[in-house]
Amino acid sequence: MLLNLKNLKTYYRMNNQIIKAVDGVSFKLRSGENLGLVGESGCGKTTTAKSINRILPSNGGIVGGEINFQGKDLAKLSDAELNKIRWQEIAMVTQSAMNALNPVYKIGDQMVEAFQTHIKINREEALDRSAHLFSLVGLEKSRLKDYPHQLSGGMKQRVVIAMAMALDPPLIIADEPTTALDVVVQDGILKQFVYLQNKIDSSIILVTHDISVVAELCQRTAVMYAGRIMEQGTTREIFKEAYHPYTLGLINAFPTLEAAKDNLISIPGSPPNLARDLNGCRFKDRCPFATELCEQDPEITEVGPEHLVACHYPERVAEFREKAALPKTWDQDQSPVEIKSSVKDKDILDVDGLRKVFNLKGEGFLGRKKRKLKAVDGVNFQVKAKEILGFAGESGSGKSTLGELVARLQKPTDGRILYLGQDISALRKRELKSFREKLQVVFQDPYETLNPRFTVMQTIMEPLKIHNIGDNFFERLEMVKSALHKAELRPVDDFIDRFPHQLSGGQRQRVALARAIVLEPEFIIADEPVSMLDVSVRAGILNLLKRLRDDLGASIIYISHDLATIRYVCDRTAILYLGRIMEIGETETVIKNAAHPYTRLLLAAVPIPDPDRNRERVDPRGEIPDPIDLPNGCRFHGRCVEATPECGFEGKDIEQVIIKAQNHPDYPEKYKELESIKNMETNGYNIEITLAPEKIERDGFENHLKKLAADWNSSLPEAVTAWEWNSNKLTIKFDSKKEPELRPGPDGQQVACVLY
Structure with missing residues (x-):
């Protein structure tokens, strides 16, 4: 047995309160085995991971339990003894790669430091070993000379993985290693995890809210809620034969690429406040099957070999599984509301020849060689009333820039953006203000879009004040509460007076969404609105977007790298690559009958949340090219397995x-x-x-x-x-080759490829 946690308890002290973040967690991990730790934000997953390595913040500490690692109780070791174990025997891939790397040191220097801190090795040998590790994770050795800001998010994540693998540790703890990465980069990172793990025979504890990644990578899974483990067993048992209602809710909330359901499950409410005394089953307030017996703490029941569940009613599992798949079981609001949009059957948006070129600092002698970055390069599309148009593609494809151009947050270099027939590039201050009341944006990064000095109430009330909506404070307050309720931030009174730093990343994202919908806009640009959210909250937000379309008549541009959510929520989908649309059409057509090789690459990289199926991982053939120096001919030819001599x-x-x-x-x-x-x-x-x-x-x-x-x-x-x-x-x-334009595809979509 490599690792054995027994009744681990880790508490934090905050604002004169004790937060019981981990309150009696037990599990075992064998050598060469991978364990997935899943659950919603705030359930204690990251604290459990940090407790194993004893890297808790100053206001946190282990107050009980054992952490038996290879015969040693890590909870009782001194710092000096722990330093011999960290990195050499237990390495950690942290949640944010940028925060894990020192911005003022070159990557190579940080790799050398990781080696020299733990073993006797000279700089040249450390750099040679670092270059070898970089080749294993798909990075060029020249990247050792770069600073962190010169690497993409996927590259930085691979650097951190290389660091974790440097000393061949028997245990690697990976905390959300692929969060917010596009599917191709994520697939490459997971592929490297498996490859390197096989080389050094290590075990992995994977902390994540993406259950599809767990299904593909882990042999065992533990489902965590409110500081405790609700259910644990083999990954197949958890996905196919789950017992706990919370586990069933999480699985039914996850959108799959192959089966876009009529309505995803959204678990109502939020995890309990861990500063309060919790009695009985911790899930009882959100559980549709709770009874008076649930006021008592459930015993851990073994329902199969090493399949444990903390529930009073394991014998009712057949009933639970059947009812948990129905939205009405979870009191999901599906009642229609009156359409308030004044626009019904018109084309809302018409984009023609849209381009955005950024002029960068020059290179060469005195900077005379001018450089231009073509972020959006000749895009055409329309959005109809009550339509959701999805944009998918890797990071760096120009998706976010496109959204900002449509919202007039940036001025286009060329092209037209017609909103209800009016060219918005000509709008001045007063007209632009009126336009912004109708069109709202949900930005990708909630950390940077919320004023840290505003409470949640002030943040959401601000657009009401700007546009003079509501007769008084109390009327506006009711609008704020309604928007928070729709954005699944409940109970509303628990959050309304909080500041952004007092919210989790997922909670911040919901505040940003509430701020966008409080005006009941006719058009919404949602830029990665669910990438940082738990699966249950994600389901609620996706269902909300569909309700905004169906019930309020809103048109939506939905930007995401997650093709499963795009299939669930979008009417049509456009695949963007290096600022150009490669394929566009009805979402079902683009997903089921993808015509462009790039679309097929994206689809092949999507993990499947089914432990019984083996998916062949894709060969991404390198990173997305530099938009400053665009490829000859088709922009995708260098990574395309089907490229012909005419592709450039x-x-x-x-x-x-x-x-x-x-x-x-x-x-x-x-x-x-x-x-x-x-x-x-x-x-x-x-x-x-x-x-x-x-x-x-x-x-x-x-x-x-x-x-x-x-x-x-x-x-x-x-x-x-x-x-x-x-x-x-x-x-x-x-020879120079022309770039293929959009042309009719085999199933009604349009595709920019010489194969058609």
């Missing part, structure tokens, strides 16, 4: 093939021919490769490079127009 291959593709080989763990044994390369330089669509004069073997090098290119994509060598040698320099030439 170029010298940068040859360069990436060589870099990938040079970063391979078996280089130079496997790719010794590439050792002769001294320099590579791209010029337009061509590439010039300089070899060491004493190692020139033209035919051998050229043939090897052609084979490498063909292994990457069979069309790449065919796209080359010339292989020209000049002494020790090889120039590989390509």
Whole structure:
């Protein structure tokens, strides 16, 4: 047994109150086994993870229980003894990669520090081992010279994973390692987790609210609520044969890509205040099956081999499972309300040729070489009345910039945005204020969109004051409370006087949504509105968006990297890549009959919340390209397995093939021919490769490079127009290709691909 927690209790002291964050948690973890720890925000998952490693904040402490790790009780060890265990035997991947990295130190220096703190190793050896780890997690060794701000979110997360794996620890604790990452990056990170785990034979405790990730990665699952574990067992038992009503609620609340349900379950209410004395079953106030017996604390019942549940009624499980799948069981409000929108059958929004180009600082001598970042590059679409249009794509695709342009938070470089036939780019102050009353935005990051000096009440009441809605304070207060109730922040009176720092990330997001809907707008731009929310709260927000469309007549642009939620909530879907729409059509058509290879890549990367199914993980073929230097032809060709010679291959593709080989763990044994390369330089669509004069073997090098290119994509060598040698320099030439425009796809959608 690698780890055995016995009745762990961890409390915090806040505002002269004792917060019982973890109040009697017990579970076991075997060597080589993965455990998923799931539950809503505020249930004690992260505190449990931090307690194991003893990295609690100063106002927190372990007040009871045992943490037996390889025969040692970590709760009783001194700091000096713990420091020998941390990183070497127990490593942690924290929730926010940016906060885990020092912004003023280069990545390589931080990797060296992680090594030298625990083992005797010189700097050169530490950097070599770091480069090897980077190759395993899909990063180029050149990234060791970068600062954290020069890396994308997915790259930073992979750096933290490489750090955690550095000393081959037997236990890795991963706290929300993929939260808010797009599905392709998430899939790549999970793939690396599995690969590295197999290499070093480690165990993982995965803390997350994404149950689909748990279904794919973990052998056992523990469901946590209000500081205690409600149910634990094998992952298959938890997903297929759950007993506890809370577990059933979480599973029914999760939207799946394959089965978009008529209505997701939203568990009413919120977890209890852990500063209060809690008697009986902690879920009783939200449980649709609670009785008087639930006023007593339930015993832990073994309903199968190592399948434990804290419920008074395990014998009623068949009834619970049947009823828990029905929204009415959870008192879900499905009653219609009067449509207040003045717009009914008109096109609300018409976007034509929209572009946004950012002028960046110049490069070269005196900064004369101007650089332009094309965030949105020629986008056309319409949004009809009472329609939800979804935008999906990886981080860096231009989704958020597009939303800000439509809301007139940024001015477009080119193109038209017609709202009810009026070009909003021409609006002035008074007209813009009237426009903003009709169109509201839910921003992606609630940490940055709420005034830290405003209470929740002041935050949501502010737009009512700005637009002079409501006759007096008390009328506005009722509007504020109604918006909070719709946004699932209940009980309202518990939150209305809080400041943002007193709320969890999910609670902040709900406040941001309440602020947007308090005006009952006709148009809403929702930018990743549920990416940071628990599955039960996420279901409530998605259902709310559908009600705003169906009952209030609102039109919505829904931006997300989660294709499962897009399928559940959107009428039509557009797939965005590097500022261009790759595919657009009815959501069911785009999901079921995806035409563009990029759409198929996104769909293949979505995890399946079914432990009985094995999904083949995708090959993302690198990161999304730099929008400053756009690819030749189709923007996706460098990552497309179906690309043809007409798609626009170029010298940068040859360069990436060589870099990938040079970063391979078996280089130079496997790719010794590439050792002769001294320099590579791209010029337009061509590439010039300089070899060491004493190692020139033209035919051998050229043939090897052609084979490498063909292994990457069979069309790449065919796209080359010339292989020209000049002494020790090889120039590989390509023709310029046009970018494919949107054209009719096979099932009624529009697709920008030369295959059609």
